[in-house]
Amino acid sequence: MDALVAARLAEDPSAENEAWAQKAREELGLADEALGHHHRGLVKRPGIHLAVGECHLDMAHCLMLRMNPAHWITPLVPGLLTTVEENLPLTDRRRERAQQIGAFVLAGHPITELERDAFVDALEAAYRVRQRSTARVRSFARIVMGLALLMTVMAITVAVCGYFWPTKVPLCFKPANPPKSAHPFTLVCPTASANAAQGPVTQAELEKVVSPADYIVVEITGLVSATIAAAVALRKIRGTSTPYDVPLSLAALKLPTGALTAVFGILLMRGNFIPGLSALDSSEQIIGWAIVLGYAQQVFTGFVDSQAQTVLSSVSSNSTTKVVEAPRLPERTRPGAAPEAAPEVMPEAAPEGGTTGDASSEAGP
Template sequence: MAENVTVGWQVGADVTDWQLTVESRARRVRADLAALPSAPATEVARKAADVSLEIVDVALRSADNKWWRSGASWWSGWHIERAWRALHEAEIYLAAADPDLPSRLPGLRARVRMYLEEGDPRRAAMELENPDRATVVDAMRAAFDASDDAHAAARALRNKLIVISLALFVLNTVLGLVGLIRPGLVPMCMPPNLAVQQPLCPTGTGAASGWDVWMVQLFGALGATISVVLLLIRRRPDLSPYVLVGYQALVKILLGATLSAVGLLALGAGLVSGIVYVGSQAALLLWAVLFGYAQQVGTRLLDNYADRLMDEVRPLPDRVTTSGGKR
């Protein structure tokens, strides 16, 4: 029956990894549906799965049309999540009608363990030697729902990171413009001390300059960039449609620029007098770098949360049906 398989929507060459994954799995679902024996119950499941696969095709086509795709669609991610949810429904209908379901139980159990808690009764029922088909379908649906919810959570975190980045960019820009228009209004210079008889400023002059704030922010961003490099080194590649690492890096750099200005304000105010000594321009800029890197203390919590979230939505090679895998 392979010659009767409908290929469905085929994504173009310039597509993202998630589109290729969804299209490949949808094609395998179609092949498995065509191989099912003819029976009244099978035909019902096949028709229901075909409806879900048509939804997958529409979502892929919408995502592939760059001119049609609007900013609201990108922000809401409806085409991504609709494609995955519809694909999951098709895989569930396939499992419900598959006569070889018992042979697929090891893979199904592994998938359910990934998303359902150990005390979940649906997971416990799946662990029985010969669970009935309704139990398997119910556990699959719960596991897929948890996976789809993780995708929605990843999108929500991405949008939050974008909003935070915009707010930090505006704040840094305003601080820089204020310092440029009214030099000294945002004091970045250190007061004279026993070693330096005149104010010590980031630009190396003896008086406040319009570029002091920009200089401090630049070196703060430099310090934050070091933590970004560490983030990129330890981050594993993934095929999730919502890649967060770029937005995390942007937040770190912008926050580092902000904290460097705040840190130098604290130094100039004498809050750490007697503990920190600044006797040269190089030392002043070095402290700006350190304050910029210090954002890692707060953003590390964000990194850990993002890592856990991406682990839940990262596609893995576990076979759920002949068309499936942990996504």
């Protein structure tokens, strides 16, 4: 693009073109600086620099179009008109005007300076709309990643507390054995089980069965199940041309959420919150329910998936094309065009043997 600006300036080194070229080169310099930025810390955010560089390149492109002659834009009209139609809504007057100008140009009419300026104005508006849509995607991705980080810290905190204080809130159940069994009750935990006496569970019984790894095992099980759910949910998320990885942010949210839903779901079952599931019979059943509960995080994160789909759809929500046919209008309707000459009227031929006149002049006295 810098070469095109230099070529145009060499062709017409006027003061106006000098001003346009200076502004365009400033924008190109800012774009090069943004794209060439290198982070020194651990946190890298290349998406922001790509978005900033794209903004400066768009502005430089519009400046280059303004400094060139009007006819120079003619072969670029189809591609530029596509950009306008993809970003501006159908009701936008600038889009309608750009479509009218594009129809004129595609029909073979030359473009005027005023039409070129109006077309570039619509293109600048389309670029601004695309930049705002990209900013919304960036904000959403950052919120989801922040929430995923918070959930990860919570999951690690729960696992650490369960490791150091396993008997405070154990993930254990005390189901009843068959009537003919020598031991009427069994104490069942995620990693071990043992016979227990009738009555409430004592601290000594818990210390024999409960393991510091109980919370870790349940959380890992829920995390693995949530990973499968995240892989399945990605098929419904459309990709995006923005430099922000929204699907990855959603997957990062699902993993710690699955670990937490597995733990808290087991605790709800232990507290008789779910009727009929208050006493699991074996460690295998506890692990099995941890798998189910880890996958069930999709019930909560599904709302975030829907919002992500809405945000990604808004990037190209205005892409519906309203077809504008090439206008069949005379050249006098175009601004700056010479008025079309009026058609010449041929006089009516006189009848043979006489002259034209009204009926009263031909009648005799």
